[in-house]
Amino acid sequence: MKPSFLITCLFLGSSLPAVMAVEPVSVNSLVLKTLATHPELQYYEAQIDVARGGKTKAGEIKNPELMVGKGNWRLRDLSNNYVTDGPTWQAQLTQTFEWPGRISLRKAIAQKDIELAQLGLAQFRAALTGRVRSIAWRMIAAQEQTRAAEEVTKRFQSLAAVLLQRDPAGAAPRLEARIIQANALTLGAEATQARNDLAAARFELNQLLGERAEHPLELKSEHFVVLPPPPVDVLLSRAREKNFALRARFLDVEQQGFQVALAKNERWPSITVQSYVQKQTTLTRETQVGFTLSFPLPLWNHNKGAIDAAQAKQLQAELMLTAQMRQLERDVAAQASHYRIYMEQLTQLPPDTLESFRKAAAEADDHYRMGALPLATYTELQRQYLSSVKAVLTAQMGAVDARQQLEQLTGSVPEQ
Incomplete structure (x- = not known):
């Protein structure tokens, strides 16, 4: 048998980029650093100052x-x-x-601009926190997927190297060697894809942190907490009270009401x-x-045109508020359903599911090398180990995304 395939397998293993030794960081530390350094937060803070300047201008004589x-x-x-x-x-x-009451109406309109700017800052902070947490959990999942894929790939590469050093006699040993070699190639491609996903998540996190894209970053493996979803009625109640977009619509309706009063005042x-x-x-x-x-x-x-226009805008704001309310209820119900389904899937899994599959894959490798396990069983166990890791991580990421969406919809502080 030609050694070119062995060289290829060894090249695939040796071409893995060397990862710099860095100290793993927690998700919470990433969130705090992002909120302290993200430049777009300064834009929203400056927007509040702009709105305050508008209120000062509105009150000037x-x-x-x-x-x-x-x-x-x-x-x-x-x-x-x-x-x-x-x-x-x-x-x-x-x-x-000015006619009495006009300046106070202008100041009331400007005050709503301040409240909208403050709401925009709070909404962006919550969205940024949720985004960092989602990407961080995606990176943790990619780290786990990469580790498992590289672990199984190295097993097949090691077996391929051993088999190629022998001179297999008969068709069965030669075919087994080919199967091992093919699996090494296939799993090597899966490991490469997992590393690409890990790098993409790291690049995105570094961008949010204000670091260079290639800056070394490693996250601590955190235990995924399975939290039961609150009842939909509770979520809807929170959303109606704290949802950022809905609160902005309420402020818009109030502001348009002041605009109508101002247009009527300007008749005088x-x-x-x-x-x-x-x-x-x-x-x-x-x-x-x-x-x-x-x-x-x-x-x-009699300023009739301005009054009619202000009243029409007030009606539009009220209609948009109603539409926003319906959309919010639909989104909350959908995300609550997604979260509940993912949680049901995760609660059905034993706590040591991944660890048990990992041990079974390692045990299968030992038994196959001793000749006590057929190739089909060995290969199936290794692949099922990778599939189980992927299935659990997919369910966890689905639950994370649904939970982050619910926190955004209900205006809650994102949780770990």
């Missing part, structure tokens, strides 16, 4: 306007004969006042008060002091 002038007073009689002339000057101060004009003083010196010294009060008469323009 218009500055008064000062007008001064200087000239010459020339006096003529009815025959256009010169009588006298002299200097003259005048000054006037103008202040415009602003009031302009003007005080003035004028002085001239000719044959006599004349001084005139007074004030004027002016405001537009609301005879034709």
